[in-house]
Amino acid sequence: MDFLWLFTFYVLSIIILVSIFCFVSGRSRSRLDRIFGRAEEMLSFVLPTWLQSWFQTRSGAFVVLHLILDALVFAEYTWEVFGYCVELEMHLRFLLLPYILISVNLYFFYKCCVTDPGVITKQNVTLFTQVYGYDEILYHIGNVCKTCHLCKPARSKHCGVCGCCVQRFDHHCVWVNNCIGALNIRYFLLYLFSLTLTVLSLAWVITAFLLQVVLLSHMMTAAYVNIDGQEHVMNIAVIIQHLFLTFPRIVFTLGFLIVLVLLVGGYGCFVFYLCLTNQTTNEWYKTRRHASANRSLTDKGYSKGLKTNIQEIFLPHSFYKKDR
Numbered sequence: 559m560d561f562l563w564l565f566t567f568y569v570l571s572i573i574i575l576v577s578i579f580c581f582v583s584g585r586s587r588s589r590l591d592r593i594f595g596r597a598e599e600m601l602s603f604v605l606p607t608w609l610q611s612w613f614q615t616r617s618g619a620f621v622v623l624h625l626i627l628d629a630l631v632f633a634e635y636t637w638e639v640f641g642y643c644v645e646l647e648m649h650l651r652f653l654l655l656p657y658i659l660i661s662v663n664l665y666f667f668y669k670c671c672v673t674d675p676g677v678i679t680k681q682n683v684t685l686f687t688q689v690y691g692y693d694e695i696l697y698h699i700g701n702v703c704k705t706c707h708l709c710k711p712a713r714s715k716h717c718g719v720c721g722c723c724v725q726r727f728d729h730h731c732v733w734v735n736n737c738i739g740a741l742n743i744r745y746f747l748l749y750l751f752s753l754t755l756t757v758l759s760l761a762w763v764i765t766a767f768l769l770q771v772v773l774l775s776h777m778m779t780a781a782y783v784n785i786d787g788q789e790h791v792m793n794i795a796v797i798i799q800h801l802f803l804t805f806p807r808i809v810f811t812l813g814f815l816i817v818l819v820l821l822v823g824g825y826g827c828f829v830f831y832l833c834l835t836n837q838t839t840n841e842w843y844k845t846r847r848h849a850s851a852n853r854s855l856t857d858k859g860y861s862k863g864l865k866t867n868i869q870e871i872f873l874p875h876s877f878y879k880k881d882r
């Protein structure tokens with residue numbers, strides 16, 4: 559019965575975390591569009607109004623939540639996993655790797671939060687307007703933002719949350735409480751990459767620890783007696799159940815990390831693909847939505863070849879100077 563309660567709690571926690579993640583960052587990008595849409599609709603009924611307002615106004619709530627999740631995972635790793643691993647004489651460099659990676663990740667997280675994404679002002683609007691040509695499909699010459707009262711450069715978009723127009727607008731990310739645009743997309747990409755590596759390293763150490771436990775206790779060759787008094791050879795399901803009951807927090811953390819690495823790693827690959835092909839999330843979504851109505855739309859991109867596309871992402875300032 560204990561196992562059932564623990565397992566139910568575990569599954570519910572994972573579902574809630576995944577739902578929140580989808581609600582926050584899964585703004586309809588794939589054939590899962592309708593599923594995400596329905597999940598958003600359902601959550602909008604369940605979530606209280608004050609929590610929904612966190613998504614619609616600029617707030618540091620998700621930055622704090624992000625840091626709390628980091629702290630919880632690393633507290634568990636430090637106080638339980640690390641101690642057990644040291645007892646098992648696992649390599650110290652291997653155990654310290656997640657700390658190095660989280661330090662790198664927190665640096666890029668900080669840079670994403672504080673770097674100007676490319677906010678369009680009276681002073682820079684002329685410069686930004688010269689960078690990209692208007693394709694007259696997604697971006698039309700002479701468009702003026704109704705809120706900022708500034709001419710809209712091609713590839714810019716007004717962010718309703720930040721209340722400003724952003725150059726090469728990708729999306730507004732509540733996790734970093736900032737827009738992702740021309741000048742900070744490189745930090746966002748490195749943030750996703752370092753987060754995936756951090757989560758992978760944690761999952762790797764925990765898996766190695768659990769495997770060590772199984773091997774050292776000779777669990778694979780042991781037998782167990784069921785409630786009818788019959789003896790059975792241990793199988794994978796019983797071993798997982800045993801590990802779950804012996805180390806509930808560690809197995810819970812591992813499950814959470816596996817889900818996270820799939821979500822963040824998958825999303826990171828998607829953003830990297832967009833960078834290589836010189837598209838923003840906003841453009842990718844609009845192009846797909848209108849592709850059936852206007853097939854030529856997919857041919858008219860801003861891609862200038864792999865090397866220039868990468869340079870535009872990682873050296874935005876030199877890119878703008880060069881094109882002026």
Ligand SMILES: [Zn+2]
Nearest residue numbers: 703706716723
């Ligand atoms: Zn605007």
Ligand SMILES: [Zn+2]
Nearest residue numbers: 717720730737
């Ligand atoms: Zn924004």
